[in-house]
Amino acid sequence: MWKAIASNALTLFIVILFLVAGVISWGAKQYRDEGPLETAICLRVPSGSNMRLVSEDLAGQGAITSASIYRIGADYTELEDQLKAGAFLIPAGATMEEILDIVTRGGQSTCGTEIVYRVGLTGLLAEVRELDPETNRFEELVEWDPAVEPEAPEDYTRVREAADTRYRVVLPEGLTSWQVVQGLNAVEILAEPVEDIPPEGMLAPDSYEVQPGTTVASILQRMQSAQAAILAAAWAEREEGLPLASPEEALILASIVEKETGLAEERPLVASVFENRLIQGMRLQTDPTVIYGVTEGRGVLGRGLRQSELRGETPYNTYVIDGLPPTPIANPGRASIQATLNPADSDYIFFVADGTGGHAFAETLAEHNENVARWRQIEAEAAE
Template structure:
């Protein structure tokens, strides 16, 4: 009888052990993905309470107990966590110990003007505090990650530092003999290139056209520079008026030679690189070709012929 009792006890202990391991490593109770915020300085007990409130675990006390006996003993990290549906208690602990917090992103596309950068940062969820409109051209377009509770000023500072760092490195690698003399001039011209073409393969040629015009003291005649003083870079939503073509200000390159007073948008890396290493071409003109790109010309006569082709295409489309 004694042997049977011992066997029963051993089997019971084995069953208990299997049950505990299943409880620890088996599927959790959450039917869907959950978001849980672990405050700064939170203990394991406080974290367990937050997990129980969210429905990621069924018992905070049990989670703490199992974590102490079966977990690695590493400290947990504060932050906002995305807990996948049915995630086990063992994996939840690893998640908190690994600090794999939920990453949120704010994306700034190439050519976005600062007034829209400001709107996008202000609209980003779970950021705190206000920011002013950043200086035009001071933000490097990219996707920026942030955590819940970060300040808007902190993420904007990162965007501006990224631009400052990239421009400095790119300027050091610039080709000799380029048409711009300072990093600010490079940024200004890059912002025009960014707004003039969306085709990556054209950027260096567009940059070359404007560089050639600068060297000859010709007007750049870039349409986006007319629009900028009117809308601060937002879409105009209509055709440019003749009066706007003639308007004299610090940006309208149809009424002045040289570069505008400053950038008209936040250019991306490729446009900055294009200005600092433009294509080898004698082209001085370009016009849309109807495919989203442009056709380039060395002489005014060639350019006028290309313009007439563009007008004919627009008339055929019913746009004129």
């Protein structure tokens, strides 16, 4: 009799083990299988939230099949206490494992509403926009120019006061260091405006995520570190035989290329023109350097150059001096630096605007004069 009881107990124990193993296997499969979410969502995790509240929110939005399994997975992987506050983009079909990684990895928001401060040549523009999870595109909600409207729009103020709002500062290619500093000093959420101007050319144009209270100096340091890395990498991979003796000279020429064309496909050609001129001992004869000599990089000239300025002897007047000016004339972007150190293979030594937003290039003075005459005709017709 005891043998029968023991045998039955053992059988029951084995059955229970199989059942438990099956449940664990089923739970693990649910945890790692593609999720039920059909379209991406923006999951908001407020400060002070916990994994239970997040799991219930995910289940309520149809992103996971089981809040309990999600929490067990978080506990098993020891990520229960690693939850970060923010707004996170949860892609369609994301597994519980992937979602858990998204909300615990780094804490940087990946969706939701953000305020973008765009620093321009003449001022600052604030843009409130929101990411549409389904299209993964930002939709503009409101735009605010503080110089035109001293009082912020209601939508801007509302978003500015929200706890999960993201902030970004965008600095385009071609700004001078003075313009960058003035722009950053004008961003209301940044702290501790600075007076000292960093070296020209050594601020990497880019989009930088910031937080209220971020200091201006810390952003400038990030920009300098980024530009130094970009320049070092491009110099290491430069084409052989360039008429540039150092990374500093490359940065100077890249700043001229940046100011001469806004077309990405033209940058290597424009760089080739200036480098061909340097090789042949010709003066660069480029207006942007003259303008920099007049303004000293502080603001926009706002008019055409005068003949006296084109003939004036300044260190930046490349119609008068030989070779490169002493410093960059703006902060070039990565593309202009790379184009300068890997220029197009051309024999061009001239270029002039062609009326389409680009330039007409020429190898001889006769060809160049024809292109200039064509451009003058386009200018005259536009003035009629």
